[in-house]
Amino acid sequence: MDISKPVSGLSSLIQNPNIFHPGLSIDCVVFGFHEKTLKVLLTNYKGFDFWMLPGSFVLNDENVNNAAHRILYELTGLENVFLRQFYLFGDANRRIDRKNTRDVFESLYGIKLDDKHWFNRRFVTMGYYALVDYTKVKISPLSENERVEWKDFDSGLPEYADHNTIMHKAMETIRFQLGLIPVGRELLPEKFTMSELRVLYETILGKPLNRRNFERKVLSYDYIDKLNERLKGVAYKSPTLYSFNLEKYKQAEVKGLNTEWL
Amino acid sequence: MDISKPVSGLSSLIQNPNIFHPGLSIDCVVFGFHEKTLKVLLTNYKGFDFWMLPGSFVLNDENVNNAAHRILYELTGLENVFLRQFYLFGDANRRIDRKNTRDVFESLYGIKLDDKHWFNRRFVTMGYYALVDYTKVKISPLSENERVEWKDFDSGLPEYADHNTIMHKAMETIRFQLGLIPVGRELLPEKFTMSELRVLYETILGKPLNRRNFERKVLSYDYIDKLNERLKGVAYKSPTLYSFNLEKYKQAEVKGLNTEWL
DNA sequence: ACAAAAGTGTTAAATCTACACCCATGG
């Protein structure tokens, strides 16, 4: 990636808004999985108590998908992240959260935002969801005035504009596409146990799955390797570790994964 | 719908471009099914030989999804069409097809389009696909300078900008989601035969399906009613007609349709 | 009577479901 420093922070926007696409923004729902819970990366402004989805505007000469990757990279240090468009939020009256943004501008930058400011124009926003390996993320805020944190998905959370709606729509999409995306490969570390994989699916589906049958089914797809290695330090029988076999996964993907409807 | 007359034609754009969103357009891939073939609605300008996907710009005070419905309505007279976003085409250099558009403008409107014209700015386009009942469509062009026709999906077709890519991506999406969307209900007329339904699936999947097993599976979902009626005038045993039962379909939808992965 | 496609039954194989039971580990 050809990015040296963040261009998405507020300061950059204030200085030269005209380098950005005039009516399109991006919001990312970054999912992680840690200690049996789904996490989401959220940001907020120092001194304020509302949380937001990490997002940004799109540069005039920037491909929209690249913009999303750029944000992800600036935010987590990760490249080649599993990142998908899921919905364009295009309400006629959708825009930056007026009240919150005005407060932040005044407080942090000493700038008064009147209603005709570039910032207050209509923006449609492209929603992206990302699946990342929690253990590999190195959080770094997009600007000196922001914080970034992992938050539990189940806790209400973002109160900025329509970000809560966006986040839940992302979740809905993932649940919907569960048979078609490599959730496990993207959200778990290289090596993982069958239980971890199963709990991940249980969490996303919101229902318990039969341990025995889950294992059988998942292994039948034949793109997961059983390793000659076990997890140590647990207070019971140490479980076998598994890992995704990319080669085999690609083959299965071509054959249609779970698309085998008829 | 609160629309009286088309606002998407070129003339409207030329007169007052500033009522539109400055960098977002919409392109629709409208699918129909007729005589065992998948059809797509395409438009072209009188006197020119390239075809395009029907599309439009989004009004400043218009929800993006509504804009898509508006186009569909203006084009086909249909409301409440099954219409879904499928991809945002966001290349940095994506815009109106310069050459073709310039020619059309000069020839039909006597206007010279220089490179700095509003029209030549960067536009990202939201791709929508629609599934419509071929027999219900009443084609009406968006402007007096356009023609609209049903074209076979398999024939190369649109040669305007990236419209061919868009069309094929739409198809890919439908194939991908085949187990999750009511293709049959949307693309077939009220009453249809089992063969029609099967051929539809075969067409989309591009492979033959076992007649007996297809019927059994489809009926097992239990949202299709067998009617006391047969198709007449065929040169062989007249087939039973079926129709979708919306009530039952909704129930099945809630239960998860084909999402029953684990 | 024939061709063409509809309508239906059957059987073997594959998969799903729901348990049950033993195993290994740290405390």
Place this chain on the structure above:
DNA sequence: CCATGGGTGTAGATTTAACACTTTTGT
């Protein structure tokens, strides 16, 4: 030696897949 999950087998029910045979219709 116990509690806690891991690992594996199995029997019965259900679903799939592949055929085959019969029926109906217009020509």
